[in-house]
Amino acid sequence: MVDTIQPLLEIKHLKTQFFTSKGIVPGADDVSLTIDKGKIVGVVGESGCGKSVTALSIMQLISEPGKIVGGEILFDGRDLLKSSKQQMYTIRGNEISMIFQEPMTSLNPVYPVGKQVAETLLIHNSHLSKEAAKKAVINMFELVGIPDAKRRFQVYPHQLSGGLRQRIMIAMALICKPKLLIADEPTTALDVTIEAQILQLLKDLQEEIDTSIMIITHNLGVVAEVCDDVYVMYAGKVVEHSDVFELFDHPKHPYTKGLLKSMPRSDVDEQRRKLYSIKGMVPNMLRPPQGCRFHPRCSEAMDICKKTEPTVVTINEQHCVSCWKYNER
Amino acid sequence: MSANVNGVVTEEWTDQDYEVEMGNGWKELGLNFVQNKMAVIGGVIIILVIATALFAPFIAPYDPYKVNLKLQFQEPSAQFLLGTDMYGRDVLSRIIYGSRISLLIGLVPTLISMVIGAIIGMIAGYYRGKIDFILMSISDMVLSFPSLLLAMVVMYTLGASLINIFIALSVIGWAQTSRVVRAQTMSLKNKEFVEASRAIGVRDIVIMFRHILPNCISQLIVLFTLNIPSSILSEASLSFLGIGAQPPASSWGLMVSNGKEYLFNAPWVTISPGIAILIVVLAFNFFGDGLRDVLDPHLKH
Numbered sequence A: 001m002v003d004t005i006q007p008l009l010e011i012k013h014l015k016t017q018f019f020t021s022k023g024i025v026p027g028a029d030d031v032s033l034t035i036d037k038g039k040i041v042g043v044v045g046e047s048g049c050g051k052s053v054t055a056l057s058i059m060q061l062i063s064e065p066g067k068i069v070g071g072e073i074l075f076d077g078r079d080l081l082k083s084s085k086q087q088m089y090t091i092r093g094n095e096i097s098m099i100f101q102e103p104m105t106s107l108n109p110v111y112p113v114g115k116q117v118a119e120t121l122l123i124h125n126s127h128l129s130k131e132a133a134k135k136a137v138i139n140m141f142e143l144v145g146i147p148d149a150k151r152r153f154q155v156y157p158h159q160l161s162g163g164l165r166q167r168i169m170i171a172m173a174l175i176c177k178p179k180l181l182i183a184d185e186p187t188t189a190l191d192v193t194i195e196a197q198i199l200q201l202l203k204d205l206q207e208e209i210d211t212s213i214m215i216i217t218h219n220l221g222v223v224a225e226v227c228d229d230v231y232v233m234y235a236g237k238v239v240e241h242s243d244v245f246e247l248f249d250h251p252k253h254p255y256t257k258g259l260l261k262s263m264p265r266s267d268v269d270e271q272r273r274k275l276y277s278i279k280g281m282v283p284n285m286l287r288p289p290q291g292c293r294f295h296p297r298c299s300e301a302m303d304i305c306k307k308t309e310p311t312v313v314t315i316n317e318q319h320c321v322s323c324w325k326y327n328e329r
Numbered sequence B: 001m002s003a004n005v006n007g008v009v010t011e012e013w014t015d016q017d018y019e020v021e022m023g024n025g026w027k028e029l030g031l032n033f034v035q036n037k038m039a040v041i042g043g044v045i046i047i048l049v050i051a052t053a054l055f056a057p058f059i060a061p062y063d064p065y066k067v068n069l070k071l072q073f074q075e076p077s078a079q080f081l082l083g084t085d086m087y088g089r090d091v092l093s094r095i096i097y098g099s100r101i102s103l104l105i106g107l108v109p110t111l112i113s114m115v116i117g118a119i120i121g122m123i124a125g126y127y128r129g130k131i132d133f134i135l136m137s138i139s140d141m142v143l144s145f146p147s148l149l150l151a152m153v154v155m156y157t158l159g160a161s162l163i164n165i166f167i168a169l170s171v172i173g174w175a176q177t178s179r180v181v182r183a184q185t186m187s188l189k190n191k192e193f194v195e196a197s198r199a200i201g202v203r204d205i206v207i208m209f210r211h212i213l214p215n216c217i218s219q220l221i222v223l224f225t226l227n228i229p230s231s232i233l234s235e236a237s238l239s240f241l242g243i244g245a246q247p248p249a250s251s252w253g254l255m256v257s258n259g260k261e262y263l264f265n266a267p268w269v270t271i272s273p274g275i276a277i278l279i280v281v282l283a284f285n286f287f288g289d290g291l292r293d294v295l296d297p298h299l300k301h
């Protein structure tokens, strides 16, 4: 299974800002991220650190006060930021798809779910007949594990549970067999058993359809379960990235260490222990702290951290971190 | 259901047990509506009025246009239930025929202004920014102008005719609809299903008409039934001022207007069409209010 690894998506120095009435919010600030073909990449971080903004920037769905002000997004060799509106229409849903956090509101309440999934197919394959589309949708429903798929085609969203709706969303995202699937917190709104099922499903489908997946989450458990590579984001920046084993075994950035410590564990001893949490709060992004953005919360902060932004340090081929602690070497 | 389709395990599947099998939503809606007595009465009256308008020639006891000066100002009696007017025409027959114009004027301009208002509201609410500012400034101007005055300006410029009444009433009617649809569009636009449609490559135009508009329908229906009476009233006012329906056509507003000079010696000529207007307007208002009560919680649900 060891192919020559080719990047499917390469984000280079992406800068997305929100021009609000109170000032400029750097939603994504100099984010670089690579997703290789056939890989599942996790993006983790606390709420508000720019995960969704990065994802929406890839899709170019950043709306009103927001704007992509710099960087490159290379997808399959093309720079998406230079693509026309028309080209993006044909890319969305066809080559890059996205599923969202809230399966309850991600489907239009006035249409049967099958029709909505068929819409994706028909938009991108104008020659397809309605009958053929319906057949394909029912096949897809079966593939994503929706029991009684034929009947479910005509059902309305409010008649389905959250888990089923998320499966519908996955079917909708994958029906055109996209090269990249972006899942923005696909399981946050679901309970734990359903979460495990959905994650397993994504993993299976990744092999079945041969898509790459970018999973956004603030749950490191999800990352451990399904991801190959991980990017840790804090306050609009990528602070560490690595393959998943390395990250869990040798975390470098104090923020990553904090996240790992605050992860609930299943072993009995750990359960009794009070859950650790990183002290302090995510900074106000209107005025992010000078120097390293994490320094006000960092227990290992040095003088330089308060003044100058850290540069990216390469630990090894797969592992990079932005922290002054590792800069001497 | 096979447990393993293409390697996807579905054995542990328990989710279907949670599935809510909703009964027929429309049935539930209907039941709620029937419980609202005023709305039902309103609905029945509306149906009766529509039937009257459709079958006017069969219902009206006399020819509404036939002048007979010998029968001027007959008081209401068994022969002429609502009396006769200054030309000896049967008032009841004229009211029955007049329902056609009044209903037409209630429906057509309202429909036109809803269509215009919905499109403008969707564009403004979806794109925001400059275009929103321009469109909503115009709509504010229309809303802040006394509507009857605006209609009069249109009627005086274009001349009195049925088509021009349609135009005049549409010009004053779209602004309110556009406000409502704009607000609704702005809230729907942030719903994830709109984001999701954008994420699968649906074009803006298609999103507006296929995903946003159908979710505004219940508000539009309510607005529609509540706007009909104000159209009917506006037409009555315009006719009363002499720039609405033109004789010999009989519209209720025109009848009130024509009879006003004889208010004291033959009050029935004015009062009967006045009461007809009152009843229909009230009926539509009750019906619209009832619809709103029923549809709004359903929408939230």
Ligand SMILES: Nc1ncnc2c1ncn2[C@@H]1O[C@H](COP(=O)(O)OP(=O)(O)OP(=O)(O)O)[C@@H](O)[C@H]1O
Pocket (backbone or CB within 6 Å): A018, A020, A025, A026, A027, A028, A045, A046, A047, A048, A049, A050, A051, A052, A053, A054, A065, A066, A218, A285
């Ligand atoms: N429409 C907007 N207007 C202004 N600021 C915004 C807007 N959308 C996002 N932001 C800002 O961008 C930053 C990143 O937000 P983002 O939604 O990417 O966070 P996230 O990592 O996805 O968080 P969560 O886990 O809560 O989804 C936040 O500080 C937020 O305030």
Ligand SMILES: [Mg+2]
Pocket (backbone or CB within 6 Å): A051, A052, A053, A184
């Ligand atoms: Mg998010």
